[in-house]
Amino acid sequence: MVADLGVEVDGGWLFRGLALTVAAGECAALTGPNGAGKSTLLRCLYGVQDATEGSVSVCGQRPDERSTAFRRAVSVLLDDSALFDELTPRQHLDLLLRSFPDAVADPVALLASAGLDHRASVPVARLSAGQRRRLLLLGATARPHQVLLLDEPERALDTAGRDWLAGLVEAELAGGTAVVTASHHPALVDRVADSVVEFS
């Protein structure tokens, strides 16, 4: 995935010499303090930020979020991932599944799995932060992908939501997805992840 990667910010190295390889069905967790560079690495992997040095290859491709082939291979939940306030969870999933006709997913079952069935027809603007997070995670996992990039997916989730998230990532791994996640969630870092990259 990455070799000898370095990102320089304001004349100093945020990180340098970073190597990371994640095989299909494996999960790498990125940990470390706020501001250490975890989100920056995820942005480099999705092609929305350039590294200063080193190489990045995801699914054999140079990351480029404008490339249809890349977007079909790599799904993502980043800091700035957003929803349409006026659309309902059901409308979001219908829209997504229309965009990816080969996605095998039942929106009713998906919403129920995330505990959102009773909020399926409520505009997103009226959902709680945790409910919006659950919908973003459904969106990221329902579309076709081989690689899943997650930035602190546990944010805003309650205890049950965090358990659901851990199960969701485990199911992704069982299905052969390669997962890279920045996380402070012990279940993801200590139990689910196959490797941990500690930022400092």
Ligand SMILES: Nc1ncnc2c1ncn2[C@@H]1O[C@H](COP(=O)(O)OP(=O)(O)OP(=O)(O)O)[C@@H](O)[C@H]1O
């Ligand atoms: N292109 C850039 N220009 C300016 N500053 C940048 C750039 N890329 C990253 N940074 C800075 O690098 C630092 C690392 O940010 P990043 O969001 O990657 O940290 P993080 O480990 O994900 O933190 P958190 O745990 O708080 O989410 C921040 O201070 C950020 O502002």
